[in-house]
Amino acid sequence: MQRIGVFVCWCGSNIAGTVDVQAVAEALKTEPGVVFSTNYQYMCSQAGQDIMKQAIKEHNLTGVVVCSCSPRMHETTFRKTAAAAGLNPYMVEIANIREQCSWVHKDMPTGTEKAIILGKAAIAKVNLNTPLTPGESPVTKRALVIGGGIAGIQTALDIADAGFEVDIVEKKPTIGGKMAQIDKTFPTLDCAACILTPKMVDVAQNEKIRIFSYAEVTDVKGFVGNFTATIKKKARYVKEDVCTGCGICTEKCPQKKVPNEFNLGMDNRRAVYIPFAQAVPKVATIDPDHCTMLKTGKCGVCAKVCTAGAIDYTQKDEFIEENYGAIVVATGYNPISMDKFDEFAYNQSKDVITSLEYERLMNAAGPTAGKLLRPSDGKHPHTIVFVQCVGSRCSACDEKGKEYCSKICCMYTAKHAMLTRDKYPDTDVYVFYIDVRTPGKSFDEFYRRAVEDYGVHYIKGMVGKVMPEGDQLKVRASDLLANKQINIDADLVVLAAAIEPDKSARPLATMLTASMDTNDFFTEAHPKLRPVESPTAGVFLSGACQGPRDIPETVAQAGAAASKVIGLLAKDKLTCNPCVASSNEIMCNGCSSCANVCPYGAITYVEKEFRQPDRTTLVRRVASVNEAVCQGCGCCTVVCPSGAMDLKGFANNQIMSEVDAICK
Amino acid sequence: MQIENKKPLIVAFCCNWCSYAGADLAGNNRLNYPAEVKIIRVPCSCRVNPMFILRAFQRGADGVILCGCHPGDCHYTSGNYYTRRRMALLFSMLDYLGIERDRTRVEWVSAAEGAKFAATMNDFVEKVTALGENKRLEDLRCKK
Ligand SMILES: Cc1cc2nc3c(=O)[nH]c(=O)nc-3n(C[C@H](O)[C@H](O)[C@H](O)COP(=O)(O)OP(=O)(O)OC[C@H]3O[C@@H](n4cnc5c(N)ncnc54)[C@H](O)[C@@H]3O)c2cc1C
Ligand code: SF4
Ligand code: SF4
Ligand code: FES
Numbered sequence: 001m002q003r004i005g006v007f008v009c010w011c012g013s014n015i016a017g018t019v020d021v022q023a024v025a026e027a028l029k030t031e032p033g034v035v036f037s038t039n040y041q042y043m044c045s046q047a048g049q050d051i052m053k054q055a056i057k058e059h060n061l062t063g064v065v066v067c068s069c070s071p072r073m074h075e076t077t078f079r080k081t082a083a084a085a086g087l088n089p090y091m092v093e094i095a096n097i098r099e100q101c102s103w104v105h106k107d108m109p110t111g112t113e114k115a116i117i118l119g120k121a122a123i124a125k126v127n128l129n130t131p132l133t134p135g136e137s138p139v140t141k142r143a144l145v146i147g148g149g150i151a152g153i154q155t156a157l158d159i160a161d162a163g164f165e166v167d168i169v170e171k172k173p174t175i176g177g178k179m180a181q182i183d184k185t186f187p188t189l190d191c192a193a194c195i196l197t198p199k200m201v202d203v204a205q206n207e208k209i210r211i212f213s214y215a216e217v218t219d220v221k222g223f224v225g226n227f228t229a230t231i232k233k234k235a236r237y238v239k240e241d242v243c244t245g246c247g248i249c250t251e252k253c254p255q256k257k258v259p260n261e262f263n264l265g266m267d268n269r270r271a272v273y274i275p276f277a278q279a280v281p282k283v284a285t286i287d288p289d290h291c292t293m294l295k296t297g298k299c300g301v302c303a304k305v306c307t308a309g310a311i312d313y314t315q316k317d318e319f320i321e322e323n324y325g326a327i328v329v330a331t332g333y334n335p336i337s338m339d340k341f342d343e344f345a346y347n348q349s350k351d352v353i354t355s356l357e358y359e360r361l362m363n364a365a366g367p368t369a370g371k372l373l374r375p376s377d378g379k380h381p382h383t384i385v386f387v388q389c390v391g392s393r394c395s396a397c398d399e400k401g402k403e404y405c406s407k408i409c410c411m412y413t414a415k416h417a418m419l420t421r422d423k424y425p426d427t428d429v430y431v432f433y434i435d436v437r438t439p440g441k442s443f444d445e446f447y448r449r450a451v452e453d454y455g456v457h458y459i460k461g462m463v464g465k466v467m468p469e470g471d472q473l474k475v476r477a478s479d480l481l482a483n484k485q486i487n488i489d490a491d492l493v494v495l496a497a498a499i500e501p502d503k504s505a506r507p508l509a510t511m512l513t514a515s516m517d518t519n520d521f522f523t524e525a526h527p528k529l530r531p532v533e534s535p536t537a538g539v540f541l542s543g544a545c546q547g548p549r550d551i552p553e554t555v556a557q558a559g560a561a562a563s564k565v566i567g568l569l570a571k572d573k574l575t576c577n578p579c580v581a582s583s584n585e586i587m588c589n590g591c592s593s594c595a596n597v598c599p600y601g602a603i604t605y606v607e608k609e610f611r612q613p614d615r616t617t618l619v620r621r622v623a624s625v626n627e628a629v630c631q632g633c634g635c636c637t638v639v640c641p642s643g644a645m646d647l648k649g650f651a652n653n654q655i656m657s658e659v660d661a662i663c664k
Numbered sequence: 665m666q667i668e669n670k671k672p673l674i675v676a677f678c679c680n681w682c683s684y685a686g687a688d689l690a691g692n693n694r695l696n697y698p699a700e701v702k703i704i705r706v707p708c709s710c711r712v713n714p715m716f717i718l719r720a721f722q723r724g725a726d727g728v729i730l731c732g733c734h735p736g737d738c739h740y741t742s743g744n745y746y747t748r749r750r751m752a753l754l755f756s757m758l759d760y761l762g763i764e765r766d767r768t769r770v771e772w773v774s775a776a777e778g779a780k781f782a783a784t785m786n787d788f789v790e791k792v793t794a795l796g797e798n799k800r801l802e803d804l805r806c807k808k
Contacts, residue, residue: 099691633740634711663723
């Protein structure tokens with residue numbers, strides 16, 4: 001039999017205003033197991049905790065029930081108090097008589113009656129509690145960063161700075177992400193390459209950081225502190241450690257007509273290529289879809305010209321397994337496809353482009369060497385129309401676009417308009433917008449400069465249709481403020497396409513059991529208080545994979561995620577939640593039902609010897625729960641047909657006793 | 665009539681991560697709902713064994729409601745999908761036994777939906793009150 005102490009808290013008048021705390025303490029005195037019952041103004045205060053400690057010692061208590069605020073508030077507090085008095089912390093249960101009683105009911109008799117019942121349920125549960133000891137698991141002191149955009153780069157640098165090893169897995173041949181494709185950056189207009197490429201070099205030179213480029217994570221097993229990831233290094237047909245990045249092969253390759261994805265298909269590259277001059281790692285990659293040697297076995301030019309002997313046509317995909325203590329997701333975003341937006345004639349005219357394509361057109365390293373020329377005829381455009389919110393802020397029933405605001409488009413469009421007017425004052429620039437949203441630091445000033453100093457025509461209204469006619473684009477739009485239709489003959493139309501998470505994010509989330517929102521952005525553990533952690537322990541979030549964001553926000557979040565990772569890796573051991581499943585080996589029949597539903601793969605099977613009544617030995621397969629992996633959801637307990645599986649802390653008999661106490 | 669005077673007895677199972685927090689939020693915002701509702705905290709909605717619900721009815725509960733995270737939002741990724749299927753099965757069995765459909769319910773309440781929690785409880789209690797006492801499943805031997 002337990003020796004239970006009951007502590008009823010007044011919470012000032014928060015509880016005592018609607019619940020007769022004295023009566024509750026009195027009524028609970030006679031419940032089975034209760035040897036002590038009292039009430040106090042603030043149980044969580046130092047004085048309140050002292051009362052509890054003293055009672056535990058004086059009355060030799062083996063269990064404690066606190067009738068107070070929500071366990072989400074002070075369960076940890078009271079567990080610590082009990083532990084300080086020598087009691088196992090898991091012998092404490094809370095009856096929530098504030099949030100779920102005094103605050104939602106009005107009159108004293110009702111509140112008091114319910115508080116007594118809730119107290120009885122908690123007492124019934126504690127009577128069946130058993131002391132629990134959290135296990136410990138070691139921490140692998142290395143982090144995995146998935147995605148090598150500015151988010152992944154910053155996170156990796158910060159973690160490495162603290163002295164821990166980091167691996168970056170990037171699916172493209174180079175790190176850098178979208179920022180490497182951007183020309184200048186708002187709100188300061190410094191050039192993206194000038195601030196990004198030094199960081200890329202830092203990554204390459206940092207001894208703590210390994211880059212797996214042209215690689216993907218194909219499997220993740222394990223749990224916080226102890227993940228094992230399988231990384232697929234795609235064959236690039238070039239020996240990474242031998243290639244010097246001289247680029248001679250990329251000049252001699254006879255296959256010249258491969259659309260260059262780095263310039264979004266606006267010019268061509270060879271079948272063997274280095275995405276851009278500052279690529280990290282600066283290593284050539286052969287594109288197997290276009291290489292004649294790989295496709296037909298005839299050619300071999302690159303192997304002949306490579307003085308380092310780095311070309312290897314026989315290379316195969318390689319799978320490696322690595323252990324990590326923490327994983328950071330930094331898979332970023334992509335502009336959505338414009339295929340469904342027929343009204344803007346994106347697929348009909350080469351002169352209708354997306355904003356990211358415009359970045360490449362403005363970039364000195366881009367397809368036009370930084371000259372603003374129309375993709376169709378290479379002429380200088382005189383009238384440019386920018387359309388904002390293409391596919392952003394759509395109504396929920398509109399299947400073409402996204403409901404959310406892509407957040408960065410207002411600012412980069414202002415940037416584009418401003419840079420264009422700055423470089424080519426002879427161009428007329430129109431921006432069609434629904435709202436201009438500029439809440440960042442120095443953002444509104446930036447946008448106002450575009451309007452006031454650069455003479456950009458901002459028109460509130462949507463573009464209804466873009467029609468290619470001759471070498472011009474007829475833009476039909478509405479001006480909502482002037483309440484009239486307008487027609488503009490444009491030379492170039494730029495669409496600010498909505499952004500969406502990378503398509504690989506969803507399967508990755510499944511691998512990591514990290515949750516996503518309905519738009520496939522990763523969700524955070526708490527939207528306000530834990531913004532860089534995913535709800536899955538040990539998985540952290542960095543950059544635009546969590547939601548649309550610009551570079552300053554991405555970098556801030558990347559640093560925050562890194563500090564969380566460092567906090568984790570700095571520990572030698574992690575304590576695990578002891579409220580985990582465990583199977584009764586004698587009852588278990590090895591059916592596998594539990595293993596099939598466990599979302600974490602925590603259940604494995606072991607062969608156990610059992611002595612039979614006739615003294616022979618029987619070997620049976622029984623379920624065994626890995627306590628460090630089990631997260632304690634309890635799903636397995638319900639599917640177990642033999643009733644062998646139970647959950648510590650929320651055992652069948654405990655919950656049943658609560659039901660009984662409430663229904664009495 | 666005696667049936668109408670008696671207040672119903674309602675057991676609510678709430679998962680720790682969403683619905684229990686939603687109930688706390690209803691409290692923080694001082695949103696009233698009937699005191700007949702008594703909440704039992706479980707780690708996840710998938711922890712609720714149909715046995716617990718039958719036990720509640722056997723012991724005289726008049727209604728049982730099970731609340732969890734919205735589909736896709738379960739803290740353990742997939743727990744509430746199991747809940748949804750299990751409860752569909754249990755409820756159709758209860759239906760077969762002649763237990764009114766309104767005595768049981770599964771509701772998804774997120775940690776941010778304090779108002780939904782209170783509204784759900786108000787509505788559920790009203791429906792169960794209208795049905796009167798659960799006589800069919802109550803085991804009189806359990807009565808003292
Ligand atoms: C047209 C345009 C202009 C912009 N201009 C500005 C500006 O002026 N100022 C500003 O502050 N912001 C600007 N931005 C926003 C800026 O691009 C983003 O804030 C920033 O790039 C986000 O960085 P990220 O690392 O989170 O994502 P990304 O840059 O998208 O990087 C993600 C990386 O992860 C890789 N990856 C994805 N999935 C996987 C996977 N499964 N495995 C391995 N690797 C993977 C990708 O290949 C990529 O390299 C602009 C955006 C656009 C579209
Ligand atoms: S309680 Fe949940 S996590 Fe633990 S073994 Fe059972 S199903 Fe797996
Ligand atoms: S479901 Fe139960 S009986 Fe089947 S393997 Fe798991 S613990 Fe054993
Ligand atoms: S944790 Fe809420 S339903 Fe699973």
